[in-house]
Amino acid sequence: MTSGGLTALASLLAGAGALGWPGRPRPVLPSGPRSVPPPSSARLVLDxxxxxxxxxxxxxxxxxxxxxxxxxxxxxxxxxxxxxxxxxxxxxxxxxxxxxxxxxxxxxxxxxxxxxxxxPLSDVLDGVAGALRDESALAADVEAALAGPRATVRLLMVLPVGAVLLGQLIGADPVRVLTTTGPGRVCALAGLLLLGLGRWWMAHLVRRVGRGR
Structure with missing residues (x-):
């Protein structure tokens, strides 16, 4: 494989990796107490x-x-x-x-x-605490339910790159086709655009589910 082909393959891997491995969202219930400033502070923090x-x-x-x-x-x-x-x-x-x-x-x-x-303040606060526990349990259930779709998205993002690597291993040289020929470049560009569009759409669906809980 030429040096130009290697460079193109490395760029393709980097781009697909960035699309396929998004960061996980912040945990719903971080553990451990935090120091909280007085109410007058705009930086009040409470989980x-x-x-x-x-x-x-x-x-x-x-x-x-x-x-x-x-x-x-x-x-x-x-x-x-x-x-x-x-x-x-x-x-x-x-x-x-x-x-x-x-x-x-x-x-x-x-x-x-x-x-x-x-x-009775204790009864009122008990009701508030019960509602907080229910909301926390619901948030945990939503996160567990979304773990599978997130893993599927990552797998689907990696599969096209794996196909290109497999083609290189068996001697089909798809990198040369995708980087040096007109139809190949069109296919590579269209594939990357569709890959990014699919990644955005799946992330959009996951965010909607998270907000809807």
Whole structure:
């Protein structure tokens, strides 16, 4: 094989590899607590797993007889969410967290409901925690269901490159045909365009399923 053919084959492999091996999305529920700035900060960070832990800790303490304020301050202190003075207003803090984590808005609404109506805070937070667990389980099920389609997409992206390599091994020299002849170049260009279009369409379908959960 000529040096020009080798260069063309390397370019084809690199392009198909970039199409066929996309990065995996960010995990739905990262584990472990994170440090969270006060509500006034625009960089407030809170994940669903940490929010669930926070809600459950407050609920357990209130059910055991602690006041809501004491339970909240103890929970945020244990989880390392910031000094008590920065999180003195639980519902306000949760509303600020809801700017990046919508589930925190439900916790804030539940807290305000308990404050205004006198409903048992522990029962309200238990309901919020149950909803968070259900949403997390659903997200995990969706990720598991999408694992197969993602693997299929990657396999289909690699197969055309494997066919070219097989043709080279048996002496058909498809690289020369695809790079030095007019019809071959048209076929190579059309194949790459269709490969990219198929990759985009499959990614679009996967994103729609993820948003629809």
């Amino acid at each position: 669903a797993d940490l929010l669930l832990t926070l809600v459950e800790m407050v609920s357990v303490q209130v059910r055991a007889g602690a006041s809501p304020t004491a339970a909240w301050r103890a929970a945020v202190d244990v989880l390392g969410l910031g000094p008590a003075g920065d999180v003195a207003d639980p519902s306000g803090w949760l509303v600020a967290a809801g700017r990046q984590l919508p589930a925190a808005r439900a916790a804030a609404a539940g807290w305000r409901l308990a404050e205004r109506t006198g409903a």
